[in-house]
Amino acid sequence: MPCQLPLGIVLRDNATFSNYVPGQNEEVLHTVQQTLRSGGEQFVYLWGTAGNGKTHLLHAACHEVSIRGLSPVYLPLAQRHELAPQMLEGLEQLDLVCLDDIQCIAGDEAWEAALFHLYNRLRESGPPLLVAGDAITGALGLRLPDLVSRLSWGVVYHLQPLDDDAKRQALQLRARCRGVEMPEDVAAYLLRRSPRDLPALFELLDRLDYASLAAQRKLTIPFVRQFL
């Protein structure tokens, strides 16, 4: 019997604060949420290796602000070739600005200057700025010292990676958001046998999700074993 092809609809993994597993980063989560309310810090810088949840937090912040009817913006600087420094103009009129992967524009004079000016305009007009990068501000390789010192002015957090228990929790939560039930033993099985960084685990979940739909089977250890 030919296997059933699942519909070409992919449920998006909406990043929100409620589906964020903080692990040891509870204070970071608290500070970011606080930033979106008045009286919190205006500038927050988050750093750490990929897969530690920086992008999730920035997307979640955008989500949170927009359900209040306000306008946020998220800039993936890793795709700077599709963007341009002109894109920073007028962002101080919005209600939240999030910049991801700031290390990608390090050494680019036009981008660095544009970010510096944006920072100054934000400081005058008030909306919060969340920035994420892969290293602490001084080690990003930025050439404009004015920009480095401004990024260091706010609260700086190093995001800690999740431990295996928290990763299991994150994996199960992600599965549940997609309408798949991943039993505890299956999650533990995956963590014992596959790479244990979250991007790889989530990617695996994508494939498992698709395969289980196609085979019309639940996620069980025998199914997963066969799949792997």
Place this chain on the structure above:
Amino acid sequence: MVAALWKKCQDRLEGELTAQQFNTWIRPLHVEERDGNLLLLAPNQFVLDRVKERFMDRIGELIFEINNGNLPDIQLKIGESTRKRTKQADNEKRGRLLHRDNQLPFRGNLNPDFTFASFVQGKSNQLAHAASQQVGENPGRAYNPLFIYGGVGLGKTHLMHAVGNLILKNKPDARVIYLHSERFVQDMVKALQHRTMDDFKRLYRSVDALLIDDIQFFAGKEQSQEEFFHTFNALLDGQQQVIMTCDRYPKEVKGLEERLKSRFGWGLTVAIEPPELETRVAILMQKAVHLQVSLPQDVAFFIAKRIRSNVRELEGALRRVVANSQFTGTPITLAFAKEALKDLIALQDKQVTIENIQKTVAEYYKIRVSDLHSKKRSRSVARPRQIAMYFSKELTSHSLPEIGEAFGGRDHTTILHGCRKVNELRVSDVRMEEDIHNLLRILTT
């Protein structure tokens, strides 16, 4: 009505686009109703062009569908929401009215928090501080222009605002304008576009004091330099005060016209140096008072010793300690501050590899790396092997089968057994705990 329509359209788009596309291009758009039609406001030309090119057709289709086959006119423009514009206009109007009644001084972007009282003096900024104070007491006459230079985050902007605030205190109807040189350039470009150069000139030449920050950003912008040169001369002729800051000595700024550089030196040029330890401590103590937290002196010394480069980083470090203490409800002590600032002192996430772990552990126990791969089961080799397995699991994201492979082709259950054993011994054996602690330090710093 329009808002509800747009909300539905956004929900549909959210399902169709990636989170990144949605947050980058759709969420920054602000919707408003204009004569029954739908007006989408983009923050800048770049966003507008991209939305038009990539998403407008789909937005039209969705609105048509959601609105039961009626397509209102959809316009896409650059601009800010009416809500913000109204707020801003109100402020401006109030400012103007009050100014006329002399109830409130003309506040050209001055930050009222930056005063001489809140500026911490030290050897590094003594001269700049004294000169600024004289200029504040006697604008246009003491030193004109006053040129303050020094590295980032040392208090140039603070001093400049302090002068402005002092001028206003002595003469509440004085017109003092503070702006960043970039803003001067932008305003000029706008004035040229809108053919309002006369207003532009009149505005900047009518002030009692013009405070202009970071003039190194004039570099290479010839037309702005030219205009600034004329403004500058007009102000000096009229005995109106000019204060400038720069990140270096005027003669060293590249891309700045010679006649400007020489003219900047007509008044007084003073430097600000990085603050010495005592000043850094005093800055922290003052900042703590401002934040209404109690900061023990030994903690202030600890932070000030660690963070030496500039005042912004110093303040950032203090913010971090305060945030940490408020979150955990713990008072700020030396041990607490050390822990909280660990991240700020480490520079980068150190990439730990299995290979590196094996090498470090073998060296620590004075055995060979090959022993870790071998089948030997004597305690002197088996224990270090388990410890290396434990660190490989905790500090890398390799899968357990991969880790097993790296230890001479062992099964993943062996790795799990090793990790369990180490966790047990850490509780029962003090020396084991100490070894783990030492190794962790070597591996992660």
